[in-house]
Amino acid sequence: MLIAQSIPGSGELIVPVERNSTNEMGGSVTGAIVQSGTVHGGVHITTPIPAPEIPHQLPPAPAFFTGRDDESAEVDVAASDVAGRPALVVISGPGGVGKSALALRWLHMNAERFPDGQLYADLGAFGAGVPVSPSHVLPRFLRAMGVHVDDIPVDLADQSALFRSVTSNKRVAVLADDAESVAQVRPLLPAAGGVVVVTSRWRLAGLALDGARLILVDALDVDAGVDLLSHALGHDRVAGEPDQARDVVTMCAGLPLALRLVAARMATKPRWPLARVVDSLSDERRRLSVLAVAGELPVGTSFDLSYRELTPAAARLYRLLGLYPGTEFGVGLAGATADVSEEEAEQLLDELLDASLLIDRGPDTYRFHDLLRLHAARHADNQDSADEREHAVHRMVLWHLDHAIAADLVVMPLRQRWGPRSEVIRQRPPAFTNPRDALDWLDRHHIGILAVLRAAVGRFDDEAWQLCQALWSLYHNRRPPLADWVATHEPGLESARRAGDRIAEARMHVQLGYGHLTVEAFDVAAEHFTAALHLGRSVRHRDTEATALEHLGLAAKGAGRLDQALDHFTAALAITDELGHTRVTVLLLRRLGETLCDAGLVAEAVAPLRRAEELAAGLGDRVLRARVSLSLAIAHTRSGRASDAVTALEEVVDTFHSTGADHYRAEALEALADAHLGIDDPVGARRHLETALVLYDRSPGPRSAKVRERLEVLGRGPGASAPAPPDVTSK
Structure with missing residues (x-):
């Protein structure tokens, strides 16, 4: 037995x-x-x-989660079943932005989609030790999936192949957290039917070959940031100081890590108001130091981990771009800042993007997360000499100045300019193919130009006022709000004074005075023009004297003092005839003709306007010639020849549209409306006024109000807003 x-x-x-x-x-x-x-x-x-237990290795979902609806929806789409391979999602962004929180939240919310298990690996790219090899991760994954330890091969390729075999016909989720490289992730991909979510500060572009979908995570908006603070500190505490709560989020630049650190500090001090945190964060130089709590990774240290991985050239560019006073920049500015070619700059920007130390906002448009900008600037202060930092800022100023002058020269090639840089740029090939492109460039870069101009005052004064001068074509054609004129020209005026250049100072007075003309502040404008006249006469500069007289005439004309306006225009015309400045002569003849028209002397107005038309024809300036044609057409309408005016004005409108001179186009449309009324066509008049109103409303001012009043007279409802007619963009 x-x-x-x-x-x-x-x-x-x-x-x-x-x-x-x-x-x-x-x-x-x-x-x-x-x-x-x-x-x-x-x-x-x-x-x-x-049977082995189903693995549930994910860490807990974040306690507080808010503001990621769009990103979560992107993960939903990216994690949908993909035939023949696992779905692969790469969540990338700077340190502390909430990549892991998003991944964990989504995986926990969708756990039922992966009934065969959820596997987790911290790959440690920016941890305390060295990054974890996949050969150390796969044995844990295989054991979790029921493979006996004695059956796990030693070779990485064999481990990866066995993992795919084990996960075939299974639906598993894998979170590869804090990945450093593609080589770390690729062996961890299961067989078809599952999902792999990777978080990394790097974009891991190589995983695109495996079908990865990249999702970029940016900072939280203000509302979501306040919501995060409310969850952490209590609704009542945050609701009691709503403005201060929003200030805290703004100063933390919406970075979840920074907000959690603030909340951790405040949680242990329940009697402290949020206003105290605002005060401590207000000093940009200390802000990163304030965002630290014992036992937690400080924000600055988190950024340092990414910074240390950069090549020396990329690290230098990162530091110097931290000195840029604007917000967005492109390859050209980056190359100028670091004094390298655009090709090299683009490669370095790609490295910074891949490290999530920059944000790309579109083609050739980059920006810093606000706290990263402070981090970069702090490293520049610590690692680059004062001379190197100053040279970098000077190169930024020169880049903006040269491009602004190049655009200004294309829009107004015959305009007289003061200062040496214009002549340097004039010798180069045109940087833009047409005036509209040049104006659009100035429009897009206006905020950056303003920031650089302010930074240049007191440091690079000669460049500052020349940069302001180069904005003339943009402001003259697009007519921004008066606040923009003041924001740029007051610093320009200060720099001209500091530079001791009276002619430059006079030009700043003229341009700033013209800004006040656009809002019909005629007396303030006249004060600036009078100051320019005195400056021009003090250095016996006849061009400046003529320009000041011309603009004094415009102020007088706007205020209804027509006799005084005629005197100023006539005096200025005598000077320009003497100097032989044809373009300015054309402008003054047109001003003279318009003033005579306003005075009811239409017959007398025709002669100076005809002479202006003849002179303009030989200059090759389409906009200048169209402006003269506009004045002549107005004279025709007032003299009873409205049908002739309609034909001429339609051509004028087309010219202004093709050159991007939107404000002049609106003026021409007003004149065209008058001509249609002259031929008893109120419907046509209304149509042109509606189009003019759309253009004026891009920068609302007195002209908008007057056109709106005219439309009401023609039968529109009181206070109605004119819809954009089709020809605003398509004509």
């Missing part, structure tokens, strides 16, 4: 046959028991291996 007993934990037991056995059993017995007569050979007993 044979008694055989299985041993717990063993799958198979071989018991030899013993002769003369007795059928006896004593003590306690566990496992399988076989009772038999004579047994020939051996007995093989196999016990079933218990």
